Amino acid sequence: xxxxxxxxxxxxxxxxxxxxxxxxxxxxxxxxxxxxxxxxxxxxxxxxxxxxxxxxxxxxxxxxxxxxxxxxxxxxxxxxxxxxxxxxxxxxxxxxxxxxxxxxxxxxxxxxxxxxxxxxxxxxxxxxxxxxxxxxxxxxxxxxxxxxxxxxxxxxxxxxxxxxxxxxxxxxxxxxxxxxxxxxxxxxxxxxxxxxxxxxxxxxxxxxxxxxxxxxxxxxxxxxxxxxxxxxxxxxxxxxxxxxxxxxxxxxxxxxxxxxxxxxxxxxxxxxxxxxxxxxxxxxxxxxxxxxxxxxxxxxxxxxxxxxxxxxxxxxxxxxxxxxxxxxxxxxxxxxxxxxxxx
Amino acid sequence: xxxxxxxxxxxxxxxxxxxxxxxxxxxxxxxxxxxxxxxxxxxxxxxxxxxxxxxxxxxxxxxxxxxxxxxxxxxxxxxxxxxxxxxxxxxxxxxxxxxxxxxxxxxxxxxxxxxxxxxxxxxxxxxxxxxxxxxxxxxxxxxxxxxxxxxxxxxxxxxxxxxxxxxxxxxxxxxxxxxxxxxxxxxxxxxxxxxxxxxxxxxxxxxxxxxxxxxxxxxxxxxxxxxxxxxxxxxxxxxxxxxxxxxxxxxxxxxxxxxxxxxxxxxxxxxxxxxxxxxxxxxxxxxxxxxxxxxxxxxxxxxxxxxxxxxxxxxxxxxxxxxxxxxxxxxxxxxxxxxxxxx
DNA sequence: TTGAAAGCGCTAACAG
DNA sequence: CTGTTAGCGCTTTCAA
Numbered sequence: 258x259x260x261x262x263x264x265x266x267x268x269x270x271x272x273x274x275x276x277x278x279x280x281x282x283x284x285x286x287x288x289x290x291x292x293x294x295x296x297x298x299x300x301x302x303x304x305x306x307x308x309x310x311x312x313x314x315x316x317x318x319x320x321x322x323x324x325x326x327x328x329x330x331x332x333x334x335x336x337x338x339x340x341x342x343x344x345x346x347x348x349x350x351x352x353x354x355x356x357x358x359x360x361x362x363x364x365x366x367x368x369x370x371x372x373x374x375x376x377x378x379x380x381x382x383x384x385x386x387x388x389x390x391x392x393x394x395x396x397x398x399x400x401x402x403x404x405x406x407x408x409x410x411x412x413x414x415x416x417x418x419x420x421x422x423x424x425x426x427x428x429x430x431x432x433x434x435x436x437x438x439x440x441x442x443x444x445x446x447x448x449x450x451x452x453x454x455x456x457x458x459x460x461x462x463x464x465x466x467x468x469x470x471x472x473x474x475x476x477x478x479x480x481x482x483x484x485x486x487x488x489x490x491x492x493x494x495x496x497x498x499x500x501x502x503x504x505x506x507x508x509x510x511x512x513x514x515x516x517x518x519x520x521x522x523x524x525x526x527x528x529x530x531x532x533x534x535x536x537x538x539x540x541x542x543x544x545x546x547x548x549x550x551x552x553x554x555x556x557x558x559x560x561x562x563x564x565x566x567x568x569x570x571x572x573x574x575x576x577x578x579x580x581x582x583x584x585x586x587x588x589x590x591x592x593x594x595x596x597x598x599x600x
Numbered sequence: 601x602x603x604x605x606x607x608x609x610x611x612x613x614x615x616x617x618x619x620x621x622x623x624x625x626x627x628x629x630x631x632x633x634x635x636x637x638x639x640x641x642x643x644x645x646x647x648x649x650x651x652x653x654x655x656x657x658x659x660x661x662x663x664x665x666x667x668x669x670x671x672x673x674x675x676x677x678x679x680x681x682x683x684x685x686x687x688x689x690x691x692x693x694x695x696x697x698x699x700x701x702x703x704x705x706x707x708x709x710x711x712x713x714x715x716x717x718x719x720x721x722x723x724x725x726x727x728x729x730x731x732x733x734x735x736x737x738x739x740x741x742x743x744x745x746x747x748x749x750x751x752x753x754x755x756x757x758x759x760x761x762x763x764x765x766x767x768x769x770x771x772x773x774x775x776x777x778x779x780x781x782x783x784x785x786x787x788x789x790x791x792x793x794x795x796x797x798x799x800x801x802x803x804x805x806x807x808x809x810x811x812x813x814x815x816x817x818x819x820x821x822x823x824x825x826x827x828x829x830x831x832x833x834x835x836x837x838x839x840x841x842x843x844x845x846x847x848x849x850x851x852x853x854x855x856x857x858x859x860x861x862x863x864x865x866x867x868x869x870x871x872x873x874x875x876x877x878x879x880x881x882x883x884x885x886x887x888x889x890x891x892x893x894x895x896x897x898x899x900x901x902x903x904x905x906x907x908x909x910x911x912x913x914x915x916x917x918x919x920x921x922x923x924x925x926x927x928x929x930x931x932x933x934x935x936x937x938x939x940x941x942x943x
Numbered sequence: 944t945t946g947a948a949a950g951c952g953c954t955a956a957c958a959g
Numbered sequence: 960c961t962g963t964t965a966g967c968g969c970t971t972t973c974a975a
Binding site: 658 | 967968969970971
């Protein structure tokens, strides 16, 4: 008795017939395009509601836009990204655009695959979060579809960028620790070898900011090179503990690194912050967790996301607009892993 | 001198002309369809490579499939989901399908919006992770596009399900604690009022498993109702600490809840696991973090994701196939938050 | 085994 | 302001 499960999708033709107008009229109402009388709009809107019509985005994409924005994020596990996404979706909520995310990619090959997949699906705009691909690839992507690059410095004429001032962030950390009385401060960095990326990747800038700031205070800049992983932090801390003169504070380049540091210090029965203070970066969710309570640098992820959305919408409206670079200022959140050095 | 930035996309027509064959032939080769000679395939493949052709998925979707699978996840912040995603993408890596994720949705309205957006974009199949929408909506979605529901019990004739045995997981926890000598064990649950969801949502089953298991051991089942949030854990623990007879162990329904518990215990100067043992659920990344080292239940997220991919691919091949329910078995990971009760 | 031709649902020129 | 018409890039009958 029941109709079969798939009663054919309602199309623009059905709506046009039901409203006694042309398909063009329906299309125009859908897009709030110029040249529709209020009366017609009302008729069409009613027909749409009565039939429960929803435009088929894939078909729209063949001529116009798909109303889809793709977000590429390198690592879904990084607790910093959800904040960016929140800001992004919130800003896009009012619009007709829908956000779809590519699954975590690591490395250039995966990034290329995801960006291509998004372009092939006719996405109207792309937001690339902390991409590692060479600049040339980013520019090629941006040449095909409006693009905003987030969390990577270095400007381009074809894409907009939104990033947080990592130099300033590192300076905040050093100032905080020096203010507490620390003199021997070590930094654990994510080693960057590619000279092109040196100037663009946040990790490189944090290390650079640390060096500059320490020197400005007339202090020696002690940097240990590992990676931005928990293990990297663990190994880095182990190395620091063998120093003849141990540092009294460790600035980990990312919260996840700080976790490894805390683990190593715990193992070595070094008290935090009694013996050694620890600072992270990113102010991730777990930094705020009671048992951890890590002092960290907050990047205002929501704002970053909101700015990215704003820039993308602007470029969607005017593809030829000059590229913009937005730089936001981080802030330091002091918690229980930092204190004055032992007397 | 250079051609303009947008030199028109290479289409199937270009490939056909370059290979001196019809567009039909190219299409067939693309889809490994029946009726192409090896010689023709070779010619077409070469032309594709020489021109750097990539099919435009949006256009394919108009007649056939988009080779896109949509994954809806409720909360990108939940560190359990990345595991599922990894299993999913890994299993799909070999295929022509691309995974795209909807942004975190909370609540039925957001879920409906995302599922509709995915359907409107012609996605070939959907994976819904821990959806909260009523069954009727899930079945409606599944009636439109092949669907696999993950992390929610209760079978349906139209969609497949993959879930972890939450009753068994709760039993593992109780057995572990009882084995250590605990008798007064409390559980912090996420309150579920909707009777329909009672039988389907993991949180309800964990509480149920706890009750059953405690009674099987001849012990009283002490359950505190809050929510699966850090704050819920904090408040739940506060409440437990006011008990005349404090429990010697707390089973938090999720790792994030355990974080709140640890914070409350820390504040109250209650030692873990000296005075009170704490167990979480999900074995999230931060459970393993050195400073936390939380005993937790592991759901084998990768397997869940891999199973979901397998079922979806099967249904993509044969839409009429009978629905399947896959239930996986969890395991307990003992860490440093559990120990025998104080003497 | 191969190809010509007819759409899929929608938008964009262009006429009226 | 409204409607007619011709595609977008691909898949799919259906003949050859």
